[in-house]
Amino acid sequence: MPHEIPHSSGLSPIRDARVLEVIQRLNSSRRHPAREAFDGPSRYDAHAFAEYGFSIHPDQGDLIYLLCRAMSAKRVVDFATSIGMSALYFAAAMRDNGGGLVIGSELVEEKAAIARANLADAGLADFADIRVGDARETLRNVGGLVDFALIDGWPSPEGPSLARSVIEIVAPQLRVGGYVLNDNAEPDFIEYIRDPASGFISTTLPIKRGTELALKIA
Template identity: 80%
Template sequence: MSREIVTHGTGPSPIRDARVLDVITRMNASRRLPPREAFDGPVGKDPQAFADYGFSIHPDQGDLIYLLCRGLGAKRVVDFATSVGMSAIYFAAAIRDNGGGLVIGSEFVPAKVEVARRNLEDAGLADYADIRVGDARETLRNLGDPIDFALIDGWPVPEGPSLARQVIEIVAPQLRVGGYVMNDNAEPDFLDFIRDPANGFISITLPIKRGTELALKIA
């Protein structure tokens, strides 16, 4: 049965499930960001202080995640950080449409986990996601079987390596050869890791959002 193609990014979405698209459209319509000055000072580094805000991927990033996961036949993926569930919905839609599997999400703020789970339920995708509450450096340390795709976002830390760098070092050994990593924030030390040939990746920077790094594990 044919249906109208829905556009919510810069082009038509590859997703054809009206229920999923309705939730994505609602979430995009309700997007809001805190004022820039909210990030100043020590509170700006505390994710709990931003529990009322969903920092979500751009629709074009979501469509790319869905398309790549479908092409890979992805069954097991990592979603960090899950926030209110936007990226998890794209992942879970692809996993379901591939015949089943699991999205392993990680989110530090419990209130956001509750919202993410409700959004996944509304989209009819709750059975395909395990959203873990806590520090991703612990919740993603043991993923079980190899994974096919990982989204590495993150949150500013006061000092030392970025959270994205710390998490990719944990996740990379658990990613299968031929799997993808997408990074949202272009943290310099994450890029240093993913672009170092010794770590087994090749990557490109895509002109999506502020610059989206997409890496393929080749070794």
């Protein structure tokens, strides 16, 4: 059933009513598949869940917006874009910083199309490049140093998680002083980001059952 996820404070740092209207619409129409949908082999197939927009929590979005504004971010990575919730927060920050680009990656073409439509509805289409395909390919070259990256993912039947694979591709493109926010705390992502050799320091925030925020220091 659709349900609303309110902000914990009741107030977003975003002031643009057009952007907030789209965010509110997406929050109020959230739908989640039944738990048993994740029990079979289709749990590893993102296309099997094409009708569901898995999205960040508003508190995560507010944090993304504030940090991007504080650091005057100009180039950010959004994985996975899904229907565009996180891209809206990123793109709003890019515009309010005076210009910039969100490089999004989404495997399911139908979701990417919805994300683009949501960005257009919010007046933010000019600040986003939503790429369709496997992020391990679409994010290999994002055209310059990245200020901030959101790394989410999808379950893998074997081998490293997508979050781990994608951070290994994005990290070399992230500038020193750049941030990485991880949504689902995949164990091998956490292992990577907390390894001193990775060049990051990180902390776990009490948002959405644990959100990892990492800073690149080397």
